[in-house]
Structures are given as C-alpha cells and as structure tokens.
Amino acid sequence: xxxxxxxxxELIMEPSVKWAGNPNxxxxxxxxxxxxxxxxxxxxxxxxxxxxxxxxxxxxxxxxKILVSLMEKPHVDFGLKLLGxxxxxxxxxxxxxxxxxxxxxxxxxxxxxxxxxxIMDPAKAQNKPVGILCVNVVRxxxxxxxxxxxxxxxxxxxxxTEDKLPSKxxxxxxxxxxxxxxxxxxxxxxxxxSQALELTVYDWEQVGKHDRIGMxxxxxxxxxxxxxxxVTLNLLKSMDANDPANEKFRGQLTVDVTFKPFxxxxxxxxxxxxxxxxxxxxxxxxxxxxxxVVIIHEAQDVEGKHxxxxxxxxxxxxxxxxxxxIKKNRDPRWxxxxxxxxxxxxxxxxxxxxxxxxxxxxxxxxxSNRHFEFT
Numbered sequence: 001x002x003x004x005x006x007x008x009x010e011l012i013m014e015p016s017v018k019w020a021g022n023p024n025x026x027x028x029x030x031x032x033x034x035x036x037x038x039x040x041x042x043x044x045x046x047x048x049x050x051x052x053x054x055x056x057x058x059x060x061x062x063x064x065k066i067l068v069s070l071m072e073k074p075h076v077d078f079g080l081k082l083l084g085x086x087x088x089x090x091x092x093x094x095x096x097x098x099x100x101x102x103x104x105x106x107x108x109x110x111x112x113x114x115x116x117x118x119i120m121d122p123a124k125a126q127n128k129p130v131g132i133l134c135v136n137v138v139r140x141x142x143x144x145x146x147x148x149x150x151x152x153x154x155x156x157x158x159x160x161t162e163d164k165l166p167s168k169x170x171x172x173x174x175x176x177x178x179x180x181x182x183x184x185x186x187x188x189x190x191x192x193x194s195q196a197l198e199l200t201v202y203d204w205e206q207v208g209k210h211d212r213i214g215m216x217x218x219x220x221x222x223x224x225x226x227x228x229x230x231v232t233l234n235l236l237k238s239m240d241a242n243d244p245a246n247e248k249f250r251g252q253l254t255v256d257v258t259f260k261p262f263x264x265x266x267x268x269x270x271x272x273x274x275x276x277x278x279x280x281x282x283x284x285x286x287x288x289x290x291x292x293v294v295i296i297h298e299a300q301d302v303e304g305k306h307x308x309x310x311x312x313x314x315x316x317x318x319x320x321x322x323x324x325x326i327k328k329n330r331d332p333r334w335x336x337x338x339x340x341x342x343x344x345x346x347x348x349x350x351x352x353x354x355x356x357x358x359x360x361x362x363x364x365x366x367x368s369n370r371h372f373e374f375t
Contacts, residue, residue, distance in 0.1 A: 010054035011063070014071060020044040039081040047074040050111060057120075061335070064120050069111040073102040129291045131261035132341055133160065133187040133197065133220065137170050138230075143177045143251035146203035146211045151175045153204040154213060156253070160187050161196045161217070165339075172204045177251070186341040188291055192220040192259060199253060201235060214250035215239070220259060228258040262291075292316070292340040296323050298333040299355055315352040316340050 004012040025040040048071045053063035076098070079086060109115055137156050146152045153174050159167040168187070173179035189195060200215040214235025223229055232254045237245035296312050310332045312323040319340060326332035 009056040044077040066117040134258040136256040138254040302330045313354045
C-alpha cells in the first residue's frame with residue numbers, strides 16, 4: 001500500500017489488489033434453438049489501482065468524491081468451459097482474450113483516465129459552521145381561525161433553509177389568535193449569504209394533520225452581525241410570489257433575530273476546578289460562543305443477550321440527542337453527527353453518553369448497557 005502526501009485536500013492510496021477464487025459461474029446461452037452451457041472457473045484478478053479521496057471535508061464521511069484509476073493494465077485470468085471442454089486450451093485464444101480484456105479496461109480506467117464516484121455535493125460539504133442565529137419568537141396577532149368550534153391552537157416551527165436538521169418548535173397556545181411566546185432558539189449557520197430563516201405557523205390538531213396557518217422567511221444576508229433585529233412578518237400561503245392566495249390576510253408574526261458569527265482567536269478566560277486553583281482555558285478556546293460537534297462512530301461487543309437493538313443517547317446541558325436504532329446487532333455502527341450550540345466555552349460542562357437497547361419484542365422498558373460521563 002502506497003499513500004501519498006500532497007498540498008491538496010486529498011488522500012491518495014495505491015493498494016496492490018490480488019484476488020483468486022473459484023466462483024464456478026455457469027451461463028446458459030440460447031441461440032437459433034440451440035442451448036449451450038458456459039462455465040467460468042478459477043478466476044484470478046491482479047490490479048494496481050490509484051484511489052483518490054477528494055476533497056477532504058469536515059462532515060462525514062470526510063470526503064466528497066472517490067476517483068479510481070489503474071496504474072497499469074490489470075491481469076485477469078480464468079478458465080472457460082463450453083459443453084465441458086476447456087476453450088482456453090485452443091491455441092492463440094488465451095492470449096487473445098487476455099489482451100482484449102486488458103485493452104478494454106485500460107481504455108476506460110488506465111491513468112490519467114478516472115472513474116469518478118460522487119459521494120456528496122462538494123460545495124455543500126465544504127460549508128463549516130460560521131455562526132449562531134439567535135431567534136426569539138415573540139408573538140403573533142390576528143391569526144386565521146382554523147377550528148370549527150373554537151379559535152386556533154397555534155405553534156411555530158422554525159428552521160434554516162439548506163439544513164437537514166429537524167425543525168425547532170415553540171409551545172402550543174390553546175384557543176388563541178393573538179398568542180405570546182417569547183421563546184428563544186439557537187440555530188447553526190453555515191452560509192449567511194444563501195440561507196434564510198423559515199418560520200411556519202401551524203394550528204395544532206389532536207387528531208389528523210396539523211393545519212398550516214401561514215409562513216414567511218428572513219434572509220440572513222439582511223441581518224447585521226451582532227445586532228438584534230425585530231421583524232414583523234405577514235404570514236403567506238406559500239413563498240410563491242405569483243400565488244394569488246397570498247393576498248389573503250392570515251395574521252402577523254413578530255420575531256427578534258441576532259446573527260452572532262464565530263470569532264477567531266485565543267481566549268483569556270480563566271476557570272477553576274474543584275480545588276479552587278485558577279487555570280487558563282486551553283489554547284484555541286473561542287472567546288464567545290461556539291459549536292460542539294459530537295460524532296458517534298460505533299460500539300463493539302454490546303453486552304447481554306437481549307441487547308440486540310442498540311442506540312446511543314446523549315445528554316448535554318439539558319439537551320438530548322439520539323442515534324438511529326441498529327436492529328439485531330451487537331457491533332453497531334452509526335456514524336452520526338450531532339451539534340450542540342454553546343453560548344460560551346463549555347470548559348466545565350459534562351456530557352452523558354448512554355448505549356441503550358430496545359427489546360426486539362414490544363415492551364415498556366429498555367435496557368442500558370453502557371453509561372459514560374465526561375468533561
């Protein structure tokens with residue numbers, strides 16, 4: 001295995017691949033009413049590929065593309081039997097087949113030609129968190145009445161466009177067309193020039209789908225960093241400017257928004273441990289808020305015969321995150337990433353991580369296999 005170091009954001013590997021086996025592949029060929037059986041045996045493949053992972057990005061799986069080239073013509077050797085006879089024993093046929101395979105494969109993948117497999121959009125994968133959007137959902141006024149026998153039970157869902165994270169929600173205000181929330185949320189911003197805050201007001205329903213009262217957006221490029229802006233939005237049916245339904249008044253929503261970009265530089269913040277000794281924060285600690293990224297990779301040899309549907313539960317500063325369930329597996333692999341917004345460096349904070357198993361059959365309990373707590 002050769003690994004190359006370059007000045008580019010890439011990882012280049014050249015493994016020597018050798019594989020040999022007896023797959024015993026049988027193919028039945030029919031033509032002109034005749035049927036013949038062809039059998040491939042004793043297959044051997046020798047190749048020297050160059051595998052390039054690029055560009056390297058901060059989000060899993062840490063690269064956006066896979067590029068594969070062959071540094072030399074591959075060697076493919078196999079036996080071919082037709083009606084029980086070894087065709088490769090025919091004089092000249094073996095060499096002809098070998099050279100044809102090498103030439104055809106080389107025409108497609110011999111360096112500098114490449115096979116490119118895109119894993120994710122490189123432009124989006126390169127986006128790193130650049131700041132935090134603080135949102136205070138203040139109030140709504142004159143909302144549309146949705147319930148036949150009452151008013152409305154409104155709540156607000158908010159999220160950033162181009163973000164795959166679940167929407168955040170306010171509480172539900174029962175039978176209220178002029179609700180007051182004053183609830184605060186923090187969202188991670190990756191591209192303030194293209195992202196927008198999307199706000200949607202719903203009428204909560206105990207049974208069935210929740211009715212959408214209206215929506216609107218706030219482009220982040222309209223915000224001045226570190227300045228709070230109070231915005232009153234007219235709720236719309238949709239964001240289609242040509243939708244005639246937008247002319248109907250659906251109410252107004254007032255929010256306070258502040259974009260706080262991350263600041264670079266070391267921190268002079270001092271902290272103390274239980275002994276009362278004053279210590280300086282580690283080098284590189286940001287002066288203000290930031291983003292704590294947690295990646296759950298895998299667990300091995302999960303204990304207990306009933307622990308076959310494990311997942312991970314993370315608790316940090318009152319916030320909870322959960323991975324997906326891996327069914328019937330004692331060596332689960334999640335590779336999931338979670339983000340926690342921190343208003344200040346979490347120097348003295350503790351994080352609790354649990355590996356929990358859900359019973360395979362329906363039940364009312366779960367079993368905790370591992371419990372970790374660290375700072």
